[in-house]
Amino acid sequence: MLAWLLCGLTVLAAAPAGAQTDPASPGMLVSVLPTTSRFVEQIGGSRGAAQAFTTGSNAGGYTLSSIDARTLEDNVQSGERNSLRAQLWSAATGGGPGSRIANLTVPPSIARGVRTFAAPSNTVLSLSANTTYYFVLYHANNHITDFSGSVGSVLRYEPGAQPGWSIGRVYFNGNPPDGGWAGFNAAIHIRVNGAEAPKTWGVTPNRSSTFPGSEATVGVALSEPAPAGGVTFFLTPRLGTDIPTGLCTNTRFQAATRENLGASLPSTLRVPAGRTEATVRFPLTEDGYLVGGPGRCFAVTAHTDAPRWSLGGQSSVEVSVSPGDGFVAFGNNARNSNKYVASVAENVSGGTLNVPVTVNRLPVRSTDIAVEVVTAGTTAAAGNYRLENASVTFGPRDTSLTKNIAVTVVDDDKRNGDRTLALRFAQAPGALYATRANSAELTILDDEEPAPNPPSAVRVTPGHENLLVTWTAHTGRLTGYDVHYTASTTVAADEAAQTGSSPEPADGWVDAGYTNTIASHVIGGLSNGTAYRVRVRANNNFAKGAWGFASGTPVQTTRTFAFQFRIGQPTEEGSDARFTVVLGEAAPSEGLRLTLTPLYGTGANHAGPADVGNAAPATVTVPGGQTQAEFTYPVAQDNLVEFNEEFRLVLGAGTAVAAAGWVGGTVIEHVVQILPNGGKVAFGADPAATGVYTASVSEGAGSVTVPLSIDFPPGRSAAIDVEVLGGGTAS
Numbered sequence: 001m002l003a004w005l006l007c008g009l010t011v012l013a014a015a016p017a018g019a020q021t022d023p024a025s026p027g028m029l030v031s032v033l034p035t036t037s038r039f040v041e042q043i044g045g046s047r048g049a050a051q052a053f054t055t056g057s058n059a060g061g062y063t064l065s066s067i068d069a070r071t072l073e074d075n076v077q078s079g080e081r082n083s084l085r086a087q088l089w090s091a092a093t094g095g096g097p098g099s100r101i102a103n104l105t106v107p108p109s110i111a112r113g114v115r116t117f118a119a120p121s122n123t124v125l126s127l128s129a130n131t132t133y134y135f136v137l138y139h140a141n142n143h144i145t146d147f148s149g150s151v152g153s154v155l156r157y158e159p160g161a162q163p164g165w166s167i168g169r170v171y172f173n174g175n176p177p178d179g180g181w182a183g184f185n186a187a188i189h190i191r192v193n194g195a196e197a198p199k200t201w202g203v204t205p206n207r208s209s210t211f212p213g214s215e216a217t218v219g220v221a222l223s224e225p226a227p228a229g230g231v232t233f234f235l236t237p238r239l240g241t242d243i244p245t246g247l248c249t250n251t252r253f254q255a256a257t258r259e260n261l262g263a264s265l266p267s268t269l270r271v272p273a274g275r276t277e278a279t280v281r282f283p284l285t286e287d288g289y290l291v292g293g294p295g296r297c298f299a300v301t302a303h304t305d306a307p308r309w310s311l312g313g314q315s316s317v318e319v320s321v322s323p324g325d326g327f328v329a330f331g332n333n334a335r336n337s338n339k340y341v342a343s344v345a346e347n348v349s350g351g352t353l354n355v356p357v358t359v360n361r362l363p364v365r366s367t368d369i370a371v372e373v374v375t376a377g378t379t380a381a382a383g384n385y386r387l388e389n390a391s392v393t394f395g396p397r398d399t400s401l402t403k404n405i406a407v408t409v410v411d412d413d414k415r416n417g418d419r420t421l422a423l424r425f426a427q428a429p430g431a432l433y434a435t436r437a438n439s440a441e442l443t444i445l446d447d448e449e450p451a452p453n454p455p456s457a458v459r460v461t462p463g464h465e466n467l468l469v470t471w472t473a474h475t476g477r478l479t480g481y482d483v484h485y486t487a488s489t490t491v492a493a494d495e496a497a498q499t500g501s502s503p504e505p506a507d508g509w510v511d512a513g514y515t516n517t518i519a520s521h522v523i524g525g526l527s528n529g530t531a532y533r534v535r536v537r538a539n540n541n542f543a544k545g546a547w548g549f550a551s552g553t554p555v556q557t558t559r560t561f562a563f564q565f566r567i568g569q570p571t572e573e574g575s576d577a578r579f580t581v582v583l584g585e586a587a588p589s590e591g592l593r594l595t596l597t598p599l600y601g602t603g604a605n606h607a608g609p610a611d612v613g614n615a616a617p618a619t620v621t622v623p624g625g626q627t628q629a630e631f632t633y634p635v636a637q638d639n640l641v642e643f644n645e646e647f648r649l650v651l652g653a654g655t656a657v658a659a660a661g662w663v664g665g666t667v668i669e670h671v672v673q674i675l676p677n678g679g680k681v682a683f684g685a686d687p688a689a690t691g692v693y694t695a696s697v698s699e700g701a702g703s704v705t706v707p708l709s710i711d712f713p714p715g716r717s718a719a720i721d722v723e724v725l726g727g728g729t730a731s
Contacts, residue, residue: 027194027195028158028191028193029055029162029192029193029194030161030166030191031190032155034156034157038160039186041147041148043145043218044528045680048136048137048174048175048176049137049188050096051135051187052091053167053168053190054134054165055127055129056165057129058129059224060223062194062196062197063124064088064119064192064193064194066104067086067104067117067135067139067193068116069114069147069189071115071146071147071148073112073146074110074112074144082106083101083139085138086103086135086136086137086654087176088101088102088125089134090139091133096172097134104118104119104120104163105120105121107426110145125194125233126197127194132168135192149186150186151186152170153169160453168187170187178256199222200311201222201231202220202311202313203220203221203314203316205219206318207317208318208319208320209319209322210284212284212286212321213286216282217282217283218300219277221276221313222309223312225275226271226274230273231268232269233268233270233302233303234267237265238301239258239261241255243255243299244301247316247318253294254295255323256296259288260321261283262282263285264283266280266282269302278373286360289361290361291360291363291364291432292323292360292363292365293323295322296320296321297318297319297320298319299317299318304362313605326359326363326433328360328369329357329435329438331440334358337438338438339441340356340439341440342355342442343444343445344409353406353442354406356402359364361397361401362395366394367431367432369433370390371425371440373390374422374423374556384419384421385421385444386407387407392404418443418445419443419444420441420442420443420444420697423439426452435603450542450543453474454538454545455472455481455536455538456548457472458470458536458550459461460550460551461664462552462555463664464524464555464562465524465527465554466523466524467523467526468650468663468668474519474545478517478539479517480516481519481539482537483514483535484512485526485528485534486508486532486638490508517601518606518647520648524666527554528554528556530554531552532551532553534550537599559660560665561583561663561664562667562669563668572674573674573675573676577635578631578632579620580628580630581594581628581631583627584665586624586625586627587623587624587626591624593620593653593654594651594653595623595624595652596649596652605646606647611647611674613634614634617633633649636676639713641676641677641713641714644673644676646673647672648671649672651670652664681709686709687709
């Protein structure tokens, strides 16, 4: 044995630069067997040897096939059992041998010559990059074998070593089972054989499970980080009979079809540079699955044409799609757990409120889903509604996931406020669908309004043989006003008695014949100097309101002002209405300025402030010495097709005019009628067209679009009906 002992760090001898060429010996990774300066290293007794070698920088590592060493002499006698042991060890943290990794196969003969210690058969010994390992030799008995070695400084590398590989210049002597390693400035001559570990890839995971409407994750894993530019893989979904043998064999799953996968599928997957894995997602649809029915299975196969990459695992992943649970809920989302809320007026068109019931998927067999009324906490009585169908039925051939529970609302013509009705799902044992924790709350809106309040601010303005009555307009639903008057002092003395039922002529009240919804009216044909009581009430479809009262006395005077006509010519939108004001006597020298006040109704066909032009005058002046004057009042154009509208223009006296004794004459209100513009409709692009619109379509084209044009949009939603005329040749 070597007699000198070196303490300190292990020093490695690097392969010479010229050695990084193609290996002269196939499979050789690094070798110092050509070294000719030798000494004898005896292995035996209680001593063993550990020779270090360090791997290169290949990112994927290496595989070890064998280690060669040169024996000089062996004392094993004929017939004796060879007790030599050869092993691969790791390096300890502080240097020197660490622990055994694997046993190497000892050749049958270890006589003089180069002997090969191979990796065990059917075993891949993987070596990491840039890592030190130890080739350990020892005898299990007192046999002795001599190996060739030399001082570390004179090592001679065999040409063709792989880049970065080296042999240690210090070897360790000791007893492998017990340790006690000591380093020497020398090396045993060895050759390490193997190859770079192949660059391999495989899909991950091998199998996955998911549910319809979700996504399936497909990944690729590399044995080492991807180089610059990454590694691209091409993906192919395998469906139906194209599924690879050995995949999708579970009888609970049928082979998936294209409809089970989303519209846009990934065709490639790229592992970025420096990464060892990447994933993509395959979208799945809800189509083709039935609750309680079989699942679907498909595969995704990957391949790459990147150089030097080979398959090291599975190339296909199996994806099982279980149909999952069935869900049902009120509304349009089967997974909704919130309360479904809807409301409907008591006089709803058709009398029916449809409550949607939605499932996430159709069932494998015809299935009834029943609902029941929740009585606690609700206010709707049984007479307020009827369930036309207390259940809906879904089957495998249905085309819709939503069906309706029809609730008929009863219009009782009674004022009883809004009422609520709650529905829930009736629990059925063994049902295919799990009902969500939601319910349906329906509100029936009472359409009966209370009786209107008495009109406020009822005022009477005396005129010549007339009274102008005005009041604050009612803001709720309104069908009209009743306006009555009386000269009876008996009736007037007991106002409270007149707030009851409809007025009767026998009571002394006279109906003024008012049939409008504008909050003003002129009562004509009265006697000047006679005191009159007036009462007004508002009405709706359900009740008549209480009365509002006022009083006034017509006056005899020649100082009257009035419109020449109560109703003039209708006025088109965008033009001016023309009026004439007449006086009972000539205006004073400074002229007579009268006020103009527009009054609007609340009905659908009554004009509003937007229908009056921005330059509408607030007064009109009759010149001094004149008994009449003409003026115009602008009407706005809104470019909407609507019905005739109207408003009232009231002629009044300012404070100074009234103080001078001027009063309203017989006609102090003028009804302004507005004619809408437009209203033309025709087939084609010109709403004013009067000819026949023609078009043609090929028989196989499926449909033809016929344009319909209007000149102005409607003021409110309007339907335009068309019909097929007979007499043509098409059936």
